[in-house]
Amino acid sequence: MAKQLGEINASSQADIAFLLLVFFLVTTSMSVDQGLNRTLPPPPDPNQPENTDKINERNVFVVLINKDNQLAIESELSEIDILTDRTIEFLTNPRGAADLSEQVKASKKLEEAMAKGPNAKEDEIKNYRRLVTECGDPDISKGVVSLQNDRGTKYETYIAVQNAIVAAFNICRDKFSKEYFGGKTYDELSSEDQKVVKLAIPLNISEAEPRSVK
C-alpha cells in the first residue's frame, strides 16, 4: 500500500508569483510610441508633366535649413524661436499685408467644390457648408509652408523646425475651434468637427525634392 503523502505546503506559491510579477514589472516598458505624423507625397510620375498650376509667390513661406543648422525664413537668417510666430502671422495675415498669404472665403471654396461636378466629394461639400453656416464664413489661407533642408542638416534641428511649423498650425486650429466650437480645443472635438476645422486651416507643408541648400 502506498505511503500516505503529506499535503504540500503552498504558502511559498505567493512568493514565487511575486517574483514573476516583479520581473515583468521591471522588464516591460509601458512607453507609448509618439511622434510627428507626416504623409509623404507620392513618387513623381515621369509620364505626367510637371504641375502647371502656379502658386502665387506670396502664398509660399520658404523655410531653409543649411548644413550648419542655420535657419532662413523667406531668405532672411533667423532663429527657431520666432518661427512659430512668423508662420502664424503668415497664415492668418491679420493686417492684410501684400507679401503674406492670400485669404479665400469659405463660401468661395464651397462654390469651387460644388463646381467639380461628378468628381466632387460629398464630405468636402458638407463640411464647407458647415463652415459657411456655423462658423460665419471664415477666411481660409492659401498659404503653403515650403521646407527645404540640406543633406548635412542635423536631424535634431530638422525636427525642431518641423515641430515649430506644426505648432503654428495647431495653435491656429485651437484658436479656431475655441471660437466656434464652444471653447473646446482641437483635440477635444469629435472627429466630424475636426474635419471641419481641418478644412478651415489646412496643413500645407511641402518638402522640396532633395537637393543641396546653400
Next chain:
Amino acid sequence: MSKFRKSGGRKMAALSTASLPDIVFMLLFFFMSVTSMKETDYKVKIKLPQATEVKKLEKKSLVSYIYVGTPLAAHQAKYGSEPRIQLNDKISELFDIADYVESERSSRDESDAQQLTYSLKVDSDAKMGIVTDIKQELRKVQALKINYSTLKVERKGNY
C-alpha cells in the same frame, strides 16, 4: 461606553492567506497582457529628439519601425561609426528598405497593409542625408505614412 469593548483577550482568528497567490497571479497576468516586450534589440544608439506637437501612434500592430543611429561600440568594428539603418534585428543598407516594406506588408492582411505607419526612430545627431534617402526609398514603394518618433515635452511660451 464600554459597550463595544470586548472583555478579555480573545485572540483574533488567523487571516487565511490562501487566496493571496490567486490575487498575485491575477496581477501578474494583467501586467503580462498589457505590457509589450521591447520589439527588437537595438544595434544602434538612438537618442530621440524632442517635440511638443506629438501624436500617439494608436495601433501597435500597424506600426513598423526603422531605426537610424550610430552602431553600438560592440558593432563598430564591423559597421563603422557613421549612422546606419537598422531593420528588424539587422543593420541594413538603403536598398534593403524596399524588401523590408514588402515583408512587413505581406505579414499583415491586405486592409491593414494599406494603413501601415513607418515610425522613424532616428538619433538626434544623425544627418538629414540618410533620412532623406530613407524617405525617398519609402516613396518609391508607396509607403507614405510616416512618423518621426520623438519624446514629448511641454510647449513653452504663452500659447
